[in-house]
Amino acid sequence: MHPLLQGEEKLHLEALKKEAKDICLQLKDSVFRMAQYRESLREMYGELIGMCHKLDTELLQALGNILQTTDLAEMQKPQPMNPELTCWPVSGxxxxxxxxxxxxxxxxxxxxxxxxxxxxxxxxxxxxxxxxxxxxxxxxxxxxxxxxxxxxxxxxxxxxxxxxxxxxxxxxxxxxxxxxxxxxxxxxxxxxxxxxxxxxxxxxxxxxxxxxxxxxxxxxxxxxxxxxxxxxxxxxxxxxxxxxxxxxxxxxxxxxxxxxxxxxxxxxxxxxxxxxxxxxxxxxx
Known part of the structure; x- marks a missing residue:
């Protein structure tokens, strides 16, 4: 292999290795966020089940807290990611x-x-x-x-x-x-x-x-x-x-x-x- 191509290959492999490492970290963070989001949904579900037995007046009073919890859970919702590596051009x-x-x-x-x-x-x-x-x-x-x-x-x-x-x-x-x-x-x-x-x-x-x-x-x-x-x-x-x-x-x-x-x-x-x-x-x- 030509020395120029060898150097190019080395640079590409190093860049891909760094990219892959960054993607793995992002995926781990996404897994952590998904676990948090799931726990938030479980807590919200428990609260909703408990509210089923309350009077209408109590439901209206608790509505604001429920909406706030829903908004917070939506903010914690992990965003999907597309693990995609860069396409490096190969000379010649x-x-x-x-x-x-x-x-x-x-x-x-x-x-x-x-x-x-x-x-x-x-x-x-x-x-x-x-x-x-x-x-x-x-x-x-x-x-x-x-x-x-x-x-x-x-x-x-x-x-x-x-x-x-x-x-x-x-x-x-x-x-x-x-x-x-x-x-x-x-x-x-x-x-x-x-x-x-x-x-x-x-x-x-x-x-x-x-x-x-x-x-x-x-x-x-x-x-x-x-x-x-x-x-x-x-x-x-x-x-x-x-x-x-x-x-x-x-x-x-x-x-x-x-x-x-x-x-x-x-x-x-x-x-x-x-x-x-x-x-x-x-x-x-």
Whole structure:
């Protein structure tokens, strides 16, 4: 490695270590605040239960204290935090990757519309068979490459500007119909962007890991080194690293793909993976 890159790597690792330490301290403080908030709610609950047996005049007199306690508890309510590490740019990484660049990589494209039941209607599934169940339509644009890679090194970029929810990567098998998009393969390397609560997070399929980095907003680069069984993802706009899958022995050709839209967050996107019984037990949580 060039001395300049070694120095840059050292600085980045030191900065990330400090960031991670600060985030851990913030999380510990958040846990402490949550414990305090829970105790305040318990005390408030006890007071409210006790007031149920009081006369109306006594209730009116105690109302001011209750409102004050409620305001205090609301002030103590811990704010959610998003543990996100800085994406440090890597000097020259895109110049190196562009030596293996393949353009127009996703030659096949289709739009999928799929109707699913919303959560409200599903709630009545077991209790009221006569309740109306309104379907909700999700849609997405799926692009893939008909010709698979079976050797060599390849780098391509995809644009995710138009959607905050997406799935991309490479897979042995890609099944696309008018209403569904499915991946079925032991050899699949997938990066997801999905909304959870008020935040969008990145996570990968192998192993199922959340990536605590800023979500790419523009171009994502994918580098496939087939002969060495390596797949890596980069934030091409920031020239930063996202994730590198653990090297594995590849035995089947791999096809690049990209899915954009609300379809990516629905049950209509199905990703199948085959695990041994030992792996299944180890992945339960």
């Amino acid at each position: 990484i895109l110049d190196m990757l562009n030596n293996f660049r393949v353009d127009n990589i996703l030659s096949q494209t289709t739009t999928i519309h799929h109707a699913i039941l919303d959560d409200a209607s599903v709630m009545f599934r077991d209790n009221d068979h006569g309740a109306s169940r309104q379907p909700r339509v999700v849609e997405g644009v799926v692009s893939w490459e008909a010709q698979a890679f079976s050797s060599g090194r390849h780098y391509w970029e995809v644009f995710v500007t138009q959607s905050s929810s997406w799935i991309l990567g490479v897979s042995k098998d890609i099944l696309v119909s008018d209403t569904n998009f499915s991946i079925y393969s032991e050899e699949a390397f997938v990066l997801f962007s999905k909304k959870m609560n008020d935040h969008y997070i990145l996570f990968t399929n192998s192993l199922p890991l959340v990536q605590f980095v800023k979500r790419p907003l523009s171009r994502i680069g994918v580098f496939l080194d087939y002969d060495n069984g390596a797949v890596s993802c980069y934030d091409a706009f920031r020239s930063s690293f996202i994730y590198s899958f653990l090297p594995s022995s590849l035995s089947s050709p791999l096809k690049p793909f990209l899915c954009l839209g609300s379809l990516c967050m629905s049950v209509s996107v199905t990703i199948y993976f085959s695990f041994s019984s030992e792996e299944i037990r180890s992945r339960r949580y």
